[in-house]
Amino acid sequence: GMNLSAVSEFQLLGFSEVSHLHSLLFVVFFSLYILTLMANIVIALIINGGNTLHTAMYFFLTQLSCLDICYLSVIVPKILENLVVGTVSISKAGCALQMCFSLFFGVAECFPLAALSLDRCGTICYPLHYTVTMNNRVCKSLVAGAYICGSAVGLVHTSITFSLPFCGLAISHFCEIQPLLELLCGNTSPSEIQVIVVAVFAIVGPFLVIIYSYTCIISMIIKMSSAESQQKAFSTCSSHLLVVTLFYGTGSSMYLRPKSSYSASGDKLLSLSYTVVTPLLNPIPYSLRNEEVKRALRK
Secondary structure, three states: OOOOOOOOEEEOOOOOHHHHHHHHHHHHHHHHHHHHHHHHHHHHHHHHHHOOOHHHHHHHHHHHHHHHHHHHHHHHHHHHHHHHHHOOEEHHHHHHHHHHHHHHEEEEEEEEHHHHHHHHHHHOHHHHHHHHEEEEEEHHHHHHOOOOOOOHHHHHHHHHHHHOOOOEEEOOOOOOHHHHHHEEEEOOOOHHHHHHHHHHHHHHHHHHHHHHHHHHHHHHHHHOOOOOOOOOHHHHHHHHHHHHHHHHHHHHHHHHHHHHOOOOOHHHHHHHHHHHHHHHHHHHHHHHHHHHHHHHHHO
């Protein structure tokens, strides 16, 4: 490929291969976007409006809702623009910003998810120490850690990727790291390895915390004497498990694999599933499964 190191803008192709479905897709994405914004805003308002919902769990849920809103707002508007006008051009700086912010919010989201699993673990396995250990300071430090880690990953990846020469201009739907790596000239292995190393650190780290928490929870549930208390303990975790599986399942299948296994259409679906669908589903299991949220809603 020719060296386009003087690239000043990229082309976002969007859904050019299914142009006959553009209006339908626009309606779907726009509705999902509005629905998700509403759901997450409502949850954040309910949690912060009620005086009963000030435990660690709700603090992390609010963070998750805010991250989801930001993440979607970095990505969906360009997708919608694509669906209205076809191929969209995005400046190099705009593309770098989109990549940086999507990494920032995506990585930061791993942490409240991990914190929520620690929270469940504390409630079920160490109910007596729980209020002492999961205090306000601990919660705030965990969230600060999430933002520090997210911004580090976003800045490092973006500055490295955009300092290299590009040999292509066309990106499938939005500026995220995988499609951009494919456009780099020559040997991209060092950058790929780096992406995987960072993904392992930022994504697998919190994931191990989740595995650890659930190992404790499951062994505790097994020890419980009555089926009723087992059922109750499990139901407080099931909504979190669902969200974690969605988030990690789609995210890791996108990032933790070699370049040779990419396929443009498959990746587009995968990437849309974790950029658009997961944030919409995040608030739903928590709020529907949760009696306290329902009570606050009724108020």
